[in-house]
Amino acid sequence: MPHLSRRLRAALLATASLTLVAAAALPDPEPLGIGDRLFPELGNPGYDVLAYDIALTYHGSNTKPLDAVTKIAARTTAPLDRINLDFARGTVQGVEVNGRAADFGSKNEDLVIQAPRRLPAGVPLDITVRHTSDPAGTAGNGGWIRTADGLAMANQADAAHRVFPGNDHPSDKAHFTFRITAPEGLTAVANGLPAGHTRNGPTTTWTYRTEHPMATELAQVSIGRSHVHHHTGPHGLPLRDVVPAADRATMEPWLKKTPAQLEWMERRVGRYPFESYGVLVADSRIGFALETQTLSLFGKSFFTEPAYPEWYVDSVMVHELAHQWFGNSVSPATWSDLWLNEGHATWYEALHAEESGGVTLERRMREAYKLSDGWRADGGPPARPDAPAEGEKLSLFRPVVYDGSALILYALRQEIGAAAFDRLQRAWVRVHRDSTATTEDFTRLASGIAGRDLTAFFEGWLYGAKTPPMPGHPDWRAAEPAATP
Numbered sequence: 276m277p278h279l280s281r282r283l284r285a286a287l288l289a290t291a292s293l294t295l296v297a298a299a300a301l302p303d304p305e306p307l308g309i310g311d312r313l314f315p316e317l318g319n320p321g322y323d324v325l326a327y328d329i330a331l332t333y334h335g336s337n338t339k340p341l342d343a344v345t346k347i348a349a350r351t352t353a354p355l356d357r358i359n360l361d362f363a364r365g366t367v368q369g370v371e372v373n374g375r376a377a378d379f380g381s382k383n384e385d386l387v388i389q390a391p392r393r394l395p396a397g398v399p400l401d402i403t404v405r406h407t408s409d410p411a412g413t414a415g416n417g418g419w420i421r422t423a424d425g426l427a428m429a430n431q432a433d434a435a436h437r438v439f440p441g442n443d444h445p446s447d448k449a450h451f452t453f454r455i456t457a458p459e460g461l462t463a464v465a466n467g468l469p470a471g472h473t474r475n476g477p478t479t480t481w482t483y484r485t486e487h488p489m490a491t492e493l494a495q496v497s498i499g500r501s502h503v504h505h506h507t508g509p510h511g512l513p514l515r516d517v518v519p520a521a522d523r524a525t526m527e528p529w530l531k532k533t534p535a536q537l538e539w540m541e542r543r544v545g546r547y548p549f550e551s552y553g554v555l556v557a558d559s560r561i562g563f564a565l566e567t568q569t570l571s572l573f574g575k576s577f578f579t580e581p582a583y584p585e586w587y588v589d590s591v592m593v594h595e596l597a598h599q600w601f602g603n604s605v606s607p608a609t610w611s612d613l614w615l616n617e618g619h620a621t622w623y624e625a626l627h628a629e630e631s632g633g634v635t636l637e638r639r640m641r642e643a644y645k646l647s648d649g650w651r652a653d654g655g656p657p658a659r660p661d662a663p664a665e666g667e668k669l670s671l672f673r674p675v676v677y678d679g680s681a682l683i684l685y686a687l688r689q690e691i692g693a694a695a696f697d698r699l700q701r702a703w704v705r706v707h708r709d710s711t712a713t714t715e716d717f718t719r720l721a722s723g724i725a726g727r728d729l730t731a732f733f734e735g736w737l738y739g740a741k742t743p744p745m746p747g748h749p750d751w752r753a754a755e756p757a758a759t760p
Contacts, residue, residue: 301380304387307359309444313610313662313671316383317433318444319359322349322400329439330454331408333461333498337421340365340407345439349400356393358402361436361443362386364409364418371403386440404440417668423558424519425461425499427572429565432610432671435491445606446711448488453496456480462501464517466494466568468550485568486550487709490606495567497555508534508552509541515553515570522575526556529578529588536593539627540600545701548604548708554592564591566598566620586631594624605707612714613671614657614737618680619700625681640685641751643678647742648753650675657683658714658737683736689746690732691725699724 309318328346343365358372363384370379370388378389386404394400410419410426417434419426428438436443452470455463459477467485502523504516514533518526533554537547549569561574573595578588602616629636654673655661657680663671673679688696699721703712706720714737722729735743745751 301378301387301389304357304380304382304385306383306385306387309446311444311609311611313660314433314444316385317361318447319361319385319442321353321355322351322358322442324349324442324447324449326450326452327439327441328452328454330456331496332456333426333458333463335458335461337410337419337426340409340411343406343408343439345404345406345441347400347402347404347441349402349442351394351396351398351400353396354393355400356390358388358390358400360386360388360402360404360440362404362406362440364437365406365440366409367440368405368407370405371401373399373401384436406440408438420557420559420561422497422499424501425457425497427497427499427555427557427559428495428567429561429563429572430492430494430567431565432492432613433668435494438494438496441491443491445490445492445610446608448490448606448709448711450487451485451489451494453483454480455483455496455498457498460500461498462503462517463496463498464501464503464515464555464570465496466570468513487548487568487604489568489603493566493568493603493606495555495570495572497557497570499558504530506530506534508537509547512537512547513551515551516555517553517570518556519558519575522556522558526578529592530554532589532592533596536589536596536627540593540596540623543623543626543697543700544600544704548600548704552596552599564595566595566602568599568603571595571598584633586628586633589631590624590628590633593627594620597623600704604709605704606711608711608713608716610671611659612712613660614676614680614683615712615714615717617672617676618657618684621677621681622684625678636685639678640682641748643682644742644745644748644751645754646674647679647682648755650679651740651742656738656740682742686736686743686745687721687729687732689748690729691721695724 306316307319308316309320311317324347326348330344332342361384370377372390375391377391380387417429418437420429453465456478457463463481465483467483470482470484472479472481497517500520501517502520506514508514516530551569553570555570555572556575558575560576565572597620601619607613607615625636625639654675657675702720718733742753
């Protein structure tokens, strides 16, 4: 999830949605969802996506819709007469299912497709959608973000379907291929590894493929006047940083830090889980950083703002890097499991900050403990967060899922000891690599490694309205939550 800067965490962006679908003859389309407690209409039942192949044609202006073809290879998991895809902010020009033209319509943020015939469970499902992908009017909504020279993506939590149709829930991870066509002078990048580029007159088509499954909310495509810096990380890992060409020299000192940051994380949790890594610097005043898979997104001002000390910038870079293990390789099964992403990334951010000259971990956790009851009152307990406010989807990213969730990990280490805690961290990302996992999976694994039932411990820390006593620190006190006006 996005790591909001401390200045801007309170300035949560409002979201809105607009579906512009050219409906064919399909009566009474109905939106569906998989029943996520926080986003009930997100995701769709009846099929499992195996792969996306997304072709985007950029016409040289970040205000014009892109032409797009999204191909989805899936497998049915239940009999289907209609197929729902999450999609908004684009015009659908045609749909095919298993090679045959299909009728379609829209309702809310669902594209609803009539299958040519009733599809039984367990059969291949190939869907092709010809559509536009519209960056206009998306400020604050997620999906495309405009940069000074093009576009990039920020899809969390529920915004990938503002760019392309799909099953937009982290529980359905898939492999991705991107084919991005852009005018001469622009460079396109995406998740994964480059698979070649071809010139066709005044345009170039760039192809990228992921080697590991990815949640839709972690997809990244950047188009702009960019410099791509290739270097090498631990074990020969390909590193690829993408920065505005004009800022290459300014960014270089920060980009040099990535190999050491990777080594630092690998010493704590094991081998980096993906095929490449890098930093994407967008010439845009976004107020957050974002852990898009293999290519973490930062706004340029994050590296140029003189008020940010070096240790702080380093620690936030580590936060997004840590997400590659916690959140990307091991993805949340539901959005209520968000604390597993942000709590772990904040934990390693805090450890790195302590080592590089920032506030000590104990001091940061003591301050978090003081504020924890207030955070729980404002946004719910860490593993049962309140739903985002209407029109404020990013309000899901509250302090309780950052420092309030790292506080749980601090308490757990106090409870089971540092050695068992370190084994748990490594086991968690090893056992659930390239998959999804739940809060219950984490608590079960923790109990097994600790050698005792931790149910009572986790019940209070994950779900309690009040913060339990901190093991080893009986003197720590929570402040009384401020009264709601």
